[in-house]
Amino acid sequence: MARDENRSRSATDRVGTICRALRRAIIEQALEPGAKLPEDALGERFGVSRTIARHALGQLAAEGLVELRRNRIAVVATPSWQEARDTFDIRIELERLVVRQLAGRLSKAQIAQLHAHVDAEDEARNGPDAISIRLATEFHILLASMTESPILIRYVSEIAYRCCLTLSLFSRPHSSECAINEHRLLIDALANGDADTVMSLMHHHLDSVASRALVAQSKPRGRDIMDILAPYADLPRPMQAASRDAAPAGSKAGAGKAAG
Amino acid sequence: MARDENRSRSATDRVGTICRALRRAIIEQALEPGAKLPEDALGERFGVSRTIARHALGQLAAEGLVELRRNRIAVVATPSWQEARDTFDIRIELERLVVRQLAGRLSKAQIAQLHAHVDAEDEARNGPDAISIRLATEFHILLASMTESPILIRYVSEIAYRCCLTLSLFSRPHSSECAINEHRLLIDALANGDADTVMSLMHHHLDSVASRALVAQSKPRGRDIMDILAPYADLPRPMQAASRDAAPAGSKAGAGKAAG
DNA sequence: GGCATCACGTTTGCATGCACTTTTGCCATG
DNA sequence: CATGGCAAAAGTGCATGCAAACGTGATGCC
Numbered sequence: 001m002a003r004d005e006n007r008s009r010s011a012t013d014r015v016g017t018i019c020r021a022l023r024r025a026i027i028e029q030a031l032e033p034g035a036k037l038p039e040d041a042l043g044e045r046f047g048v049s050r051t052i053a054r055h056a057l058g059q060l061a062a063e064g065l066v067e068l069r070r071n072r073i074a075v076v077a078t079p080s081w082q083e084a085r086d087t088f089d090i091r092i093e094l095e096r097l098v099v100r101q102l103a104g105r106l107s108k109a110q111i112a113q114l115h116a117h118v119d120a121e122d123e124a125r126n127g128p129d130a131i132s133i134r135l136a137t138e139f140h141i142l143l144a145s146m147t148e149s150p151i152l153i154r155y156v157s158e159i160a161y162r163c164c165l166t167l168s169l170f171s172r173p174h175s176s177e178c179a180i181n182e183h184r185l186l187i188d189a190l191a192n193g194d195a196d197t198v199m200s201l202m203h204h205h206l207d208s209v210a211s212r213a214l215v216a217q218s219k220p221r222g223r224d225i226m227d228i229l230a231p232y233a234d235l236p237r238p239m240q241a242a243s244r245d246a247a248p249a250g251s252k253a254g255a256g257k258a259a260g
Numbered sequence: 261m262a263r264d265e266n267r268s269r270s271a272t273d274r275v276g277t278i279c280r281a282l283r284r285a286i287i288e289q290a291l292e293p294g295a296k297l298p299e300d301a302l303g304e305r306f307g308v309s310r311t312i313a314r315h316a317l318g319q320l321a322a323e324g325l326v327e328l329r330r331n332r333i334a335v336v337a338t339p340s341w342q343e344a345r346d347t348f349d350i351r352i353e354l355e356r357l358v359v360r361q362l363a364g365r366l367s368k369a370q371i372a373q374l375h376a377h378v379d380a381e382d383e384a385r386n387g388p389d390a391i392s393i394r395l396a397t398e399f400h401i402l403l404a405s406m407t408e409s410p411i412l413i414r415y416v417s418e419i420a421y422r423c424c425l426t427l428s429l430f431s432r433p434h435s436s437e438c439a440i441n442e443h444r445l446l447i448d449a450l451a452n453g454d455a456d457t458v459m460s461l462m463h464h465h466l467d468s469v470a471s472r473a474l475v476a477q478s479k480p481r482g483r484d485i486m487d488i489l490a491p492y493a494d495l496p497r498p499m500q501a502a503s504r505d506a507a508p509a510g511s512k513a514g515a516g517k518a519a520g
Numbered sequence: 521g522g523c524a525t526c527a528c529g530t531t532t533g534c535a536t537g538c539a540c541t542t543t544t545g546c547c548a549t550g
Numbered sequence: 551c552a553t554g555g556c557a558a559a560a561g562t563g564c565a566t567g568c569a570a571a572c573g574t575g576a577t578g579c580c
Contacts (some may be wrong), residue, residue, distance in 0.1 A: 013330075048534085049535045050561095052534070055315070073561070087411055090411060093356070093357050097350065151343060299532070300531070309565045311563085311566090331533075331571050334532095
């Protein structure tokens with residue numbers, strides 16, 4: 001209910017503020033994957049002490065947007081290709097659930113709101129890539145928020161942000177073209193009300209977004225030094241050089257840090 | 261290699277320790293929903309300062325196991341019936357994904373491990389309910405962990421714990437009977453390798469667990485006082501009214517302080 | 521007696537300080 | 551000249567202290 005909204009919105013929710021700011025900076029690629037996030041700097045920037053900054057980083061780490069290594073500076077997360085693939089797989093299921101719950105149950109106002117958002121996407125299409133990606137992501141979050149299921153909203157948001165991060169890592173300059181159209185189709189199908197149709201539409205949409213982005217395991221730019229250099233490291237000799245930069249996927253893989 | 265693997269497991273990962281302890285205490289109902297978790301107390305109990313305890317609470321709040329209200333003592337989360345239902349819906353999708361990835365790909369050792377776990381469940385069947393519930397939950401987490409997808413593992417674990425919490429809230433004494441059998445069926449189907457079969461099996465399994473637990477919106481025991489009393493509050497004056505402003509349902513916010 | 525007010529103890533919110541770890545630049549040494 | 555090691559610098563890990571907010575019981579007023 002509304003009773004505990006005021007505490008986290010209007011009240012001095014400083015860690016939430018920092019989280020939102022960082023989230024946005026990350027998904028807009030103002031902060032690239034691997035970028036360092038020292039507590040001091042954040043604290044100073046946002047006018048708070050390290051305690052708060054640290055807490056915010058903890059939150060973001062729990063969401064998978066930043067990586068926290070002990071005694072080391074926090075960095076923006078750099079999902080591996082495999083993680084990216086897994087993330088999209090999860091996302092597909094989650095969002096199928098979203099549209100299943102939504103199909104045929106949206107009010108006219110909600111449909112209008114969705115259309116308005118896509119309009120905004122359209123406008124931003126020629127702007128910077130980061131903005132289009134963010135808007136596309138927020139479309140899905142908007143959709144999720146219409147389920148009014150806090151848990152679903154949270155998971156979809158989280159996953160969507162992670163996918164967004166992934167996209168910024170792997171995707172080529174322009175892949176959001178057709179996605180906008182697919183968003184419109186989605187809205188129409190939702191209004192129309194056939195759950196199966198809209199589920200399959202969503203599935204296809206996300207699948208193709210993932211495919212467009214994750215084709216051929218392109219090089220993860222900005223990734224950790226060790227990983228970037230991995231393919232170069234085991235060249236037997238400097239001579240017969242690098243035709244094979246197809247990058248062995250999970251060399252340092254597993255990549256340790258799971259839940260926790 | 262292995263350069264930073266030791267850090268977070270064996271090293272002084274105190275907040276992780278506290279998280280694990282609390283998680284377990286919560287899902288075993290040692291800490292019932294609504295139970296207070298003062299930072300001081302936790303800190304003292306685990307031999308750390310409030311800083312650490314606070315951080316752990318933050319983590320658990322991010323996982324949805326505890327509720328954090330500003331300037332108030334943290335409490336174990338008490339999911340509403342609707343949230344519970346939503347949680348299970350999400351869980352079904354996620355775990356379908358798990359078994360889809362796993363079907364026909366498990367090693368003999370893994371199958372043995374799964375069977376061993378179910379054996380443990382079997383043994384605990386006559387023990388305290390909380391233990392059976394925990395083991396049943398951990399079966400699913402074990403399954404998820406076999407996907408070796410960190411993200412999927414994390415989400416399934418989180419969701420499963422939340423469901424576990426829900427179960428402890430809503431479920432009647434003994435509903436885990438048949439679940440154990442269903443676990444065995446699941447393993448067999450996984451070994452057999454037909455993805456569709458095992459997915460539908462998992463779906464049915466979770467669905468029936470949810471149904472057994474969430475039938476008829478049974479009273480949420482241990483829930484917030486205001487909610488527990490809600491149905492009693494609008495009884496039309498049993499004999500002779502104390503006052504006319506008999507606590508409307510959502511009045512908890514203003515009740516305490518405002519009056520204006 | 522009922523109700524509003526107030527004051528005190530409790531608990532969180534947050535900043536700061538210190539110890540410890542990692543990193544980096546520098547120097548001695550082979 | 552290359553290499554190993556040391557020491558200063560930077561940054562995190564964590565405890566503690568203080569202020570503000572909340573909860574509660576006591577007090578005074580009607």
